[in-house]
Amino acid sequence: MxxxxxxxxxxxxxxxxxxxxxxxxxxxxxxxxxxxxxxxxxxxxxxxxxxxxxxxxxxxxxxxxxxxxxxxxxxxxxxxxxxxxxxxxxxxxxxxxxxxxxxxxxxxxxxxxxxxxxxxRPVMIEAIARRYITGSLWRAYARGERLVGGVRLSDGLEQFQRLPELLFTPSTKGVIRNVPGVPETDDAPLAPAVLREHHKAFALHDEGQLDACVSALHSGFEVIEDSLAARGDLLVDTKFEFGIAPSRSGGEELIYMDEVGTPDSSRIWRRDDWEAGHPREHSKEQFRDALLSWVDDRELLLDSRRMEERAIYARNHAVPDEFFLDLSNTYVAQAExxxxxxxxxxxxxxxxxxxxxxxxxxxxx
Missing domain, CATH: 3.30.200.20 (Phosphorylase Kinase; domain 1)
Known part of the structure; x- marks a missing residue:
């Protein structure tokens, strides 16, 4: 191209x-x-x-x-x-x-x-849904963390294992200030109890709107998951964003915003790869994995405290063309x-x- x-x-x-x-x-x-x-x-x-x-x-x-x-x-x-x-x-x-x-x-x-x-009006939450234990969830679990999204995970789980229930692990969308228990940084993890107690800080009028977000997350995930499963794919995790908009009845309604179910915002595996115990990424995660293998210092990409150094590195270093072309092939194949x-x-x-x-x-x- x-x-x-x-x-x-x-x-x-x-x-x-x-x-x-x-x-x-x-x-x-x-x-x-x-x-x-x-x-x-x-x-x-x-x-x-x-x-x-x-x-x-x-x-x-x-x-x-x-x-x-x-x-x-x-x-x-x-x-x-x-x-x-x-x-x-x-x-x-x-x-x-x-x-x-x-x-x-x-x-x-x-x-x-x-x-x-x-x-x-954007709801200031990145609503992340996880079906399998991988990525940052696995890294946290391997460090000994067991409480995730208000759900206590049992001991003995293995990497790539399907979780007993769909996890909702919210994080901040933008910087939320002056809320106890919420770090003043973008993409900060949110404890469900804190989110519920301080829902107005996240542009939610009441707890009912928060419940509607959680319900929409579950129903949206399941629709995409079922459709991908029919094609031999697994929806591993994904994120949703929500907003509050005027409704035709004269009030307000919760709506999905941004994008949904794309290989840019989701992990997608082939079922046969997962069943063989070696899932491969068919999403932007393949670029992340390639990048982690390509850089000399993996922690540069993983340590949030080195963001300024990371940004300079990205500006000054061109990655191999095949990283982009392989990802292009993945996006096109998924779409088609x-x-x-x-x-x-x-x-x-x-x-x-x-x-x-x-x-x-x-x-x-």
Missing amino acids: SASSVLTVSDDLPLVTARPVHSGKVRSVYFLRPEDSRRLIEERGYAVAPHSDLAIMVISDRLSAFDCLWRSHNYHGVPAKGAALNAIAAHWFSTFDAQGLTPHHLLEMPHPMVWIVRQA NILGASLPVIDRPRDAMLDLLNEQFGLVR
Whole structure:
């Protein structure tokens, strides 16, 4: 795939917006003006509250791992990554709709790298669900920790073992300040009791909204897990993000936000590999594993106290091209397996997106 098909800068589109663009690790969010939101809700027939505020989300091919952006010698992004992730998440959102699960923010995907979404007040929790003992959970267990997500794990568990129940292990989304028992850092582990007691600090009005998050986490995980199992894959762990948005009935409702069930936010194994006792990663974890084997100092990537040093290292070191190309193959294979169709080949995505957003949506300045 040519370098011209890789989109690494996604926050420079000349769109009419209500406030500055938010550029995250992978996606950029363009917040639409109220008048454009109202117009599109009417023109496109979106099934949302008529006073909802909308946004354009543009996914990039950037690769973030260990909280840093990485590049290879010839690629500054992973070819086809953005289109694959968008397609997979859109598929799961559609499946959630069909099964009557909690609503979500995705309204339309007019281009493989563009979403039209409704804005919501983010719940400041990374809602992580774990089905197998691996990764950071296994490292903590091997150190002797037994209380995880409010559940006490028994002694004698082995690495890669399926857990007796789905674990909810929340962490902070952003820095939460002045809450007893919560470190003032992003991605800090949250004790369920602390989360419940201080739910308002995480943008939850009441404990009922927290219960709704936990319920949506379980139901979403099970839908994705069952579908992947039919293809011979295991959903090992994943994360969900939630928001509170206006409902059509006049109140508020909990919705899924961000992405769901992608190999960027989930661990996925082949069942036959796991049954043989040697699971291999078919997700972004394969890049993490390759990176850990490639660097001279593994602790640089694992020690959160060395974040500044790690960021400098990532800026100054290009990884081998095969790391990016192997990951690209994984993303594309997962997308095509889940969708049952080929991904479109996208050349010069920025130009195509601008043409579409101008001609069909009237949002280009």
